[in-house]
Amino acid sequence: MMKFAKICKCLKRYLVPLLLLVGMASAEDIAQQNIVAESLPAYYPAQFEQVRVINTINTGKNFLEADALHFSIWNNAKVHLLKTEFGNLVDLKPGMVIGFTIKKFGDTSYINEIWELPEEMAPPLQ
Structure with missing residues (x-):
C-alpha cells in the first residue's frame, strides 16, 4: 500500500x-x-473548407496532390495569393500551405477556389 x-x-x-x-x-x-x-488579406474568407500542404501540382492536367490526397482542379478555379488578390495555378508550388473549396460538377468533385496561406497555418502532421 x-x-x-x-x-x-x-x-x-x-x-x-x-x-x-x-x-x-x-x-x-x-x-x-x-x-x-x-x-490575412481582406479578400480571404474567415474559414476554409480544407487546409492542406501541396505535395505536387500538375497545372497542365489540373491536378493537385496535398497531404497524400488527390484533387482535380476546375478549369476556371480562382487562385488567391497573400500578396495579390488573383494569381494563377502556376503560382502554386510544392510545400505551400493552401486553403480551398470544393464543388461538385456532375459526378466529379473539383477544387474551385484556392488561397495561399502562411506556413503557420499548416495543419498538424498526422
Whole structure:
C-alpha cells in the first residue's frame, strides 16, 4: 500500500504539471493560428473548407496532390495569393500551405477556389 501512495504522489507531482503544459501548448498553437488568420488579406474568407500542404501540382492536367490526397482542379478555379488578390495555378508550388473549396460538377468533385496561406497555418502532421 505504501508503494501505491508513493506512485500516486509521484504522478501528482510530475505527470499532472506535464499534462497541463501539453494542454497549454495546444491552446497557444490554436491562439497563434487565430492571430495569423486574423492578419490575412481582406479578400480571404474567415474559414476554409480544407487546409492542406501541396505535395505536387500538375497545372497542365489540373491536378493537385496535398497531404497524400488527390484533387482535380476546375478549369476556371480562382487562385488567391497573400500578396495579390488573383494569381494563377502556376503560382502554386510544392510545400505551400493552401486553403480551398470544393464543388461538385456532375459526378466529379473539383477544387474551385484556392488561397495561399502562411506556413503557420499548416495543419498538424498526422
